[in-house]
Amino acid sequence: MRDDRFCASNCPFTRAIGTIGNKWKPIIINVIGTRTIRFGQLDSIVPHISRKVLAEQLKELEEDGLLERWAYKELPPRVEYKLSEKGLAFLPILENIKEWNCKYEVALTPKATDRVSYAK
Amino acid sequence: MRDDRFCASNCPFTRAIGTIGNKWKPIIINVIGTRTIRFGQLDSIVPHISRKVLAEQLKELEEDGLLERWAYKELPPRVEYKLSEKGLAFLPILENIKEWNCKYEVALTPKATDRVSYAK
DNA sequence: TATTCTGGTTACCACCAGGTAACTGCAAAT
DNA sequence: ATTTGCAGTTACCTGGTGGTAACCAGAATA
16 A cells, blocks of 8 residues: 555655555545544545545554544544644645646647657 | 546546556656656666556556657667656646655654543 | 444455566667 | 667566455444
8 A cells, every 4th residue: 555665765755655646545635625524424425445445544644644533432433534734735736636637638649659750 | 557437537636646646657757857768767767667567657648648758760769758748737746745745754643542532 | 122323343355466587679789 | 690779568477455244342222
């Protein structure tokens, strides 16, 4: 899930990708946003994710300091998640990705054959 | 590599994550940057990547319009890669990720036990 | 008494990402 | 005549990711 070789890199960018560079974490962070949310809510809102994988990702996000987990000693149990300062600071980056995608997604890409050079 | 469920989502953000949300693509885009680079160079610069995976990732990046591939009909073959306009537009986002990581990486995170509420 | 509600964990299993090594094709150099 | 160089591709194999289903506790509800 997290790539140890990446996380142990001496390049800070590589380390960053080692922690948030997978498909689930950006989705989860984006779904949480600025609100406080419970495990069951996440499980039903995030599409196609299994409880097992969701629990793993949340644990890693907490370990990496992006997420705060508040467990209330009640029965049935109640656990609330919210982004930390670090996690909140990541939201604008996700906004940029959204804007970037909306701007460029539909742009047609020339086919490779149009770009082959017959030099020589 | 690319997640079809993500790419077929009706949420543009999810689709974006479906295309660039893995660990190799941000690394490759970052390594290329604004320069023109050959396959062999990428293979030796990007750490820990195999030629097979590199070729796959480059192909997907080209298909998604982030990368331009220029093949020169020479022998031995010469192939040059450079980011498209879309790919170049993604570079500032990677810069933001670098800054974000440098700012927050070393911040200590309180342990979960410090945050357990004993309410009730 | 049995069911429900919540937030997970665990065992088990299948698939696929990704690694390795060998191979290609042709020209130029040794 | 053999080696080298480039940009991959292919076959083969393994490990890890991720899915499913069952299970937990203990209170409240029916």
